[in-house]
Amino acid sequence: MISFNKEQIFIVTGASSGLGEGTALLLNELGATVVGIARNEERLNAMKAKCKYPENMHLEIRDLTEDIENLPSYVKELKNKYGKFQGLAYCAGIGEIAPLQIVDLTQMKKIFDINYFAPVFMIKGFADRRNNTGNRASVVVISSISGIKSDKGHTSYSGSKAAIVASCKCMARELANSNVRINCVSPSDVKTPMTAGKIEEENSKYPFGCGDVSDVANMIIYLLSDKSKWITMQNYIIDCGYM
Numbered sequence: 144m145i146s147f148n149k150e151q152i153f154i155v156t157g158a159s160s161g162l163g164e165g166t167a168l169l170l171n172e173l174g175a176t177v178v179g180i181a182r183n184e185e186r187l188n189a190m191k192a193k194c195k196y197p198e199n200m201h202l203e204i205r206d207l208t209e210d211i212e213n214l215p216s217y218v219k220e221l222k223n224k225y226g227k228f229q230g231l232a233y234c235a236g237i238g239e240i241a242p243l244q245i246v247d248l249t250q251m252k253k254i255f256d257i258n259y260f261a262p263v264f265m266i267k268g269f270a271d272r273r274n275n276t277g278n279r280a281s282v283v284v285i286s287s288i289s290g291i292k293s294d295k296g297h298t299s300y301s302g303s304k305a306a307i308v309a310s311c312k313c314m315a316r317e318l319a320n321s322n323v324r325i326n327c328v329s330p331s332d333v334k335t336p337m338t339a340g341k342i343e344e345e346n347s348k349y350p351f352g353c354g355d356v357s358d359v360a361n362m363i364i365y366l367l368s369d370k371s372k373w374i375t376m377q378n379y380i381i382d383c384g385y386m
């Protein structure tokens with residue numbers, strides 16, 4: 144049984160929706176303190192209204208693609224406000240299908256900013272010894288099976304998802320001496336607002352149908368917890384056997 148205590152503080156990005164919301168709520172339910180980050184205050188408040196221990200759920204409004212290079216300072220500010228962090232779940236992200244003929248640098252940069260550059264700089268801030276507990280601190284980043292398999296229109300999205308897995312493995316190797324673990328999870332089709340309206344047609348691809356938020360959130364919680372203390376530099380595919 145995984146449990147946390149309120150002195151264990153976790154940053155969850157993308158906490159206003161989908162997989163980030165599910166992860167934030169589950170961490171909170173299991174006893175941890177959560178700092179949930181997203182842009183949409185209304186949806187963040189709606190998430191908080193559902194949580195079991197609202198006193199241990201803190202909300203931060205931030206566009207993570209603004210001033211990416213200073214995200215390490217932002218993590219330091221959060222540490223000064225809330226205390227040293229035990230973990231970071233990077234669940235923010237966007238998906239956008241764009242055929243090659245409409246791909247340009249602006250479109251690619253939009254995807255890479257939130258799916259690749261922001262997580263790297265959030266991890267850089269988290270990894271600073273002054274900002275994490277140094278006690279088996281753990282980072283989990285949501286990639287996607289799109290980082291492994293090919294699809295039409297996925298040039299930018301797949302590229303961002305493959306790139307973050309590659310960089311996470313390098314950062315994990317570099318940070319192992321600091322007692323920081325980093326892992327990725329790569330889901331396929333999960334029912335969230337991101338996939339709303341287009342998920343039903345995917346159901347038949349999977350023996351048990353498309354995934355629920357909890358199918359991914361439970362894995363993230365395991366990887367954030369001490370139960371996975373010997374696991375780092377991995378990328379877990381969560382796709383009901385599709386690949």
Ligand SMILES: NC(=O)c1ccc[n+]([C@@H]2O[C@H](COP(=O)([O-])OP(=O)(O)OC[C@H]3O[C@@H](n4cnc5c(N)ncnc54)[C@H](OP(=O)(O)O)[C@@H]3O)[C@@H](O)[C@H]2O)c1
Pocket residue numbers: 156157158159160161162163180181182183184186205206207208234235236237238257258285286287288329330331332333334335336337338
């Ligand atoms: N759902 C799936 O089937 C699936 C499959 C594989 C991988 N994934 C990946 O899982 C992650 C989460 O997906 P989801 O399905 O949970 O999507 P979602 O429901 O659309 O949630 C995305 C979250 O990211 C936040 N976000 C987006 N841009 C942001 C920005 N610039 N600054 C701060 N926060 C930002 C959003 O918050 P605000 O809008 O409030 O800022 C929202 O909380 C994504 O990386 C996605 O690629 C999802």
